[in-house]
Amino acid sequence: MQGTGVFQGDSDDLTALKAGDSDAWRVVLVRYGPSLLAYATRLLGDRASGEEITQDSLVNIYRTIDRFDGRCSLKSWLYRAVHNRAIDEIRRRKRYVDVGDTGLEDYFNGGGRWRHDCLGWDGLAAKQLDDKRLLGRVQEQMGRLPHAHREVLLLKEVEGLDSAEICAALEISPGNLRLRIHRARAALRAAVVEA
Amino acid sequence: MVYIKCRDVVAKISDIIDHEANLMTRMRFYGHIMMCKNCRRYFDQFKEVHALAGKVTADDLPPDFEQVMGAVMDEIEGHKDA
Numbered sequence: 001m002q003g004t005g006v007f008q009g010d011s012d013d014l015t016a017l018k019a020g021d022s023d024a025w026r027v028v029l030v031r032y033g034p035s036l037l038a039y040a041t042r043l044l045g046d047r048a049s050g051e052e053i054t055q056d057s058l059v060n061i062y063r064t065i066d067r068f069d070g071r072c073s074l075k076s077w078l079y080r081a082v083h084n085r086a087i088d089e090i091r092r093r094k095r096y097v098d099v100g101d102t103g104l105e106d107y108f109n110g111g112g113r114w115r116h117d118c119l120g121w122d123g124l125a126a127k128q129l130d131d132k133r134l135l136g137r138v139q140e141q142m143g144r145l146p147h148a149h150r151e152v153l154l155l156k157e158v159e160g161l162d163s164a165e166i167c168a169a170l171e172i173s174p175g176n177l178r179l180r181i182h183r184a185r186a187a188l189r190a191a192v193v194e195a
Numbered sequence: 196m197v198y199i200k201c202r203d204v205v206a207k208i209s210d211i212i213d214h215e216a217n218l219m220t221r222m223r224f225y226g227h228i229m230m231c232k233n234c235r236r237y238f239d240q241f242k243e244v245h246a247l248a249g250k251v252t253a254d255d256l257p258p259d260f261e262q263v264m265g266a267v268m269d270e271i272e273g274h275k276d277a
């Protein structure tokens with residue numbers, strides 16, 4: 001079951017969805033449900049909350065599908081709903097981790113050169129590390145990143161949404177997305193390599 | 196070729212990785228990377244972590260999604276019947 005496929009016949013299915021056709025809804029849940037659930041779980045950091053938020057969001061989407069105007073894809077709309085609901089929950093629990101100072105500038109002196117040598121492994125050392133352990137470390141550190149970094153990395157690198165879909169889901173501009181993706185990747189690199 | 200600073204090289208890495216940098220930027224970038232040990236190391240690390248982030252995928256999909264989706268379907272079907 002793939003959650004990231006293109007929604008085919010969007011407009012036709014949308015008519016069925018708006019009419020409350022349960023078969024059409026089942027198709028949507030099978031297609032996007034697993035990815036939405038994985039996204040919410042990773043963003044919230046625990047499975048029970050991920051399930052609760054995804055379930056709530058999907059029921060809410062079903063009830064408010066009439067408001068969907070088709071200006072973005074249904075996929076983006078679904079991610080937006082789950083995302084907003086998850087972030088609300090994270091803020092409500094006062095667990096939101098703000099980005100703060102990303103520290104990228106700290107690497108460089110006034111002339112734009114490296115202040116100190118770049119820390120961490122060199123290319124060869126990385127190849128010698130156990131791939132599985134390293135992947136576990138990346139996954140773990142991703143789960144600790146500030147939420148603004150985590151959300152773009154999850155959507156871009158893990159869920160594989162394209163830029164337009166992410167911009168629509170997060171309601172941000174392409175320029176803002178580029179900047180946020182770069183900062184998020186830099187933060188992940190620092191967390192994995194320098195920690 | 197116009198000199199590019201380490202800070203600007205680091206700022207361009209995502210554009211390079213995502214194939215969104217133009218030819219001139221790519222030439223300056225790789226020209227600098229060849230000459231600068233620190234930027235080269237940073238770039239290697241960045242690429243490695245980026246590649247690994249892309250491998251955090253569907254293999255750990257929640258196993259109980261059937262249950263969650265079932266609950267949503269119950270709601271949808273219940274709503275229709277109501």
Ligand SMILES: [Zn+2]
Binds near residue numbers: 200202231
């Ligand atoms: Zn350099």
